[in-house]
Amino acid sequence: NAGVTQTPKFQVLKTGQSMTLQCAQDMNHEYMSWYRQDPGMGLRLIHYSVGAGITDQGEVPNGYNVSRSTTEDFPLRLLSAAPSQTSVYFCASSYNGAGRANVLTFGAGSRLTVL
Amino acid sequence: AQKITQTQPGMFVQEKEAVTLDCTYDTSDPSYGLFWYKQPSSGEMIFLIYQGSYDQQNATEGRYSLNFQKARKSANLVISASQLGDSAMYFCAMREHQAGTALIFGKGTTLSVSS
Numbered sequence: 001n002a003g004v005t006q007t008p009k010f011q012v013l014k015t016g017q018s019m020t021l022q023c024a025q026d027m028n029h030e031y032m033s034w035y036r037q038d039p040g041m042g043l044r045l046i047h048y049s050v051g052a053g054i055t056d057q058g059e060v061p062n063g064y065n066v067s068r069s070t071t072e073d074f075p076l077r078l079l080s081a082a083p084s085q086t087s088v089y090f091c092a093s094s095y096n097g098a099g100r101a102n103v104l105t106f107g108a109g110s111r112l113t114v115l
Numbered sequence: 116a117q118k119i120t121q122t123q124p125g126m127f128v129q130e131k132e133a134v135t136l137d138c139t140y141d142t143s144d145p146s147y148g149l150f151w152y153k154q155p156s157s158g159e160m161i162f163l164i165y166q167g168s169y170d171q172q173n174a175t176e177g178r179y180s181l182n183f184q185k186a187r188k189s190a191n192l193v194i195s196a197s198q199l200g201d202s203a204m205y206f207c208a209m210r211e212h213q214a215g216t217a218l219i220f221g222k223g224t225t226l227s228v229s230s
Contacts, residue, residue: 033217040124042206042222050215058217090160098212099167102148106160 002026006091006107013081013114021076021110023091029105030096032074036060036087037109043090049074050096081114088112117142119209121221128197128228135182136192136224138207146212149190151181154204154223163205166190194226202228 007022025032033048035058045058049068063085065077074093078085089110095101118141128134140149151163166174166181174181182191190209194201204225210218 035220040222042121043220045217045219048217054215056215056217059219088158092160092218094218098146099148100165102210102218103150103162103165104152104160104208104218109158 004091004093004105004107006089006110008110009108010111011113013078013112015081015083015114017081019078019081021078021089021091021112023074023076023107024072025074025093025105026072027093027105028071029093030071031102032068032091032093033058033104034064034066034074034076035090035092036085037090038087046076046089078112081112083114086112086114117144117147117209117211117216117219119207119219119221121207121224123224124222125225125227128226130199130228130230131196133193133195134197134226136194136205136207136226138190138192138221140188140190140207140209142188142209142211144211144213144216148210148212149181149183150208150210150218151179151190151192152206152208152220154206155200156203160206164192197228199228199230202226 034046035043047066049055091107092104149166153161180193207221
């Protein structure tokens with residue numbers, strides 16, 4: 001099993017460019033989420049989804065778009081990149097029940113630099 | 116709204132000693148789950164331990180135990196017999212069990228273990 005696959009691992013963008021971070025999981029998880037990690041800030045939730053066709057905003061959604069057309073995929077779109085979006089991005093997924101079903105499986109992370 | 120607080124930016128411990136990493140939370144949902152994750156310098160996120168709000172006993176996983184004090188809304192991680200490989204960032208996280216909620220993280224604590 002591949003688990004959670006994030007691509008690309010590294011990306012450098014210029015201010016104003018757009019791009020999509022891809023996230024795919026093969027565990028039939030209903031819940032998928034995107035976090036960004038910045039020094040001293042922990043992991044902050046950008047967007048999440050509890051099932052195909054359902055998405056919701058997290059703590060820091062501005063400048064990002066998501067969609068969930070299939071159970072497996074949850075891409076994160078940067079509409080017009082800004083230097084403030086320089087960060088490490090993690091995609092994570094889990095089942096949507098209670099208890100240990102909520103343990104997240106993480107992707108390896110994507111390091112994005114916006115110049 | 117749910118909230119997680121980790122007040123210790125950094126902790127230092129000697130090998131073979133025990134260490135407690137603090138975590139407090141806030142929620143109005145009586146049903147929720149608490150999680151601890153480890154992030155070594157390589158960057159991957161590793162699940163350590165889970166505690167449910169209705170669990171009668173404190174969770175334990177090998178050298179990790181969770182000191183769950185529900186009335187105080189605290190969920191401290193205790194690592195017994197620290198090892199050099201325990202040096203990492205540690206994150207506390209919580210998810211309410213009501214439908215449609217997300218898992219959120221604290222800002223993390225950096226643990227340094229010395230010989």
